[in-house]
Amino acid sequence: MSACRIVVLVSGGGTNLQALMDAAAGGFIPGRVVAVISNVPGAYALERARRAGIPAEVVDQRDFPSRAVFEAELLRRVEAHHPDVVALAGFMRILGSAFVTALRGRMLNIHPSLLPRFRGLHTHRRAIEAGAAEHGASVHFVTEELDGGPVILQAAVPVLPGDDERRLAARVLDKEHIIYPLAVRWLCQGRLEMIEDGAWLDGAPLERPLRLERLPEAEWAALARRR
Ligand code: GAR
DSSP, rough: OEEEEEEEESSSHHHHHHHHHHHHHHTTSSEEEEEEESSSOOOOOHHHHHHOOOOEEEOOOGSSSSSHHHHHOOOOOOOOOOOSSSEEESSEEEEEHHHHHHHTEEEEEEEETTTTOOOOSHHHHHHHHHTEEEEEEEEEEOOOOOOOOOOEEEEEOOTTOOHHHHHHHHHHHHHHHHHHHHHHHHHHOOOEEEETTTETTEEESSSEEEEEGGGOOHHHHHHTTTT
């Protein structure tokens, strides 16, 4: 099988993009990031891509007369790279039905909460305010429902006494950098699929999201071998 082609969509700092680029460069992900596209012109993630020698593009919604026209152009630019995987990595725009449908089963998102808790924004603040004992991150297939597609893999962190949004976010982000490359690896390996509305791994449906903490030994061994 030829190397898996990954397009990453970003809006911000790009630490998840960095984790994906590093995982591909080190061979943990059997593929390569072929393009990075941002809807925000000054996003630092673009600089990270350029430093890695990866084409970095901007599709700014403000340059388009409507959301539909913007998304049609974004889709055209994504498809031009013939991606096997499209990874939303801090991409802060809600995507409409035509875009999502065209990339169904190929598009993943990382979300900073233990879905289905805290869909949407300000997840860390909301977890603290809700008095949650644990919080975390989820990787899921993207469907039309915002942060509502089938969840593949999660990692949890405790909410500690005295936590503020920033400290909790940093702890969650460390976990994001582990679970996102792992899920992209599975998709690139052909082990992960979306069938109807469910996530399947190794030919079996996931009855519930996998938890990093409880993954089998072989997955931990692969993580330990990462360069
Ligand atoms: C990450 O925490 C990611 O989970 C979140 O934005 C951050 C991006 O950080 N995504 C969302 O909230 C999507 N709804 P990064 O640019 O450093 O990867």
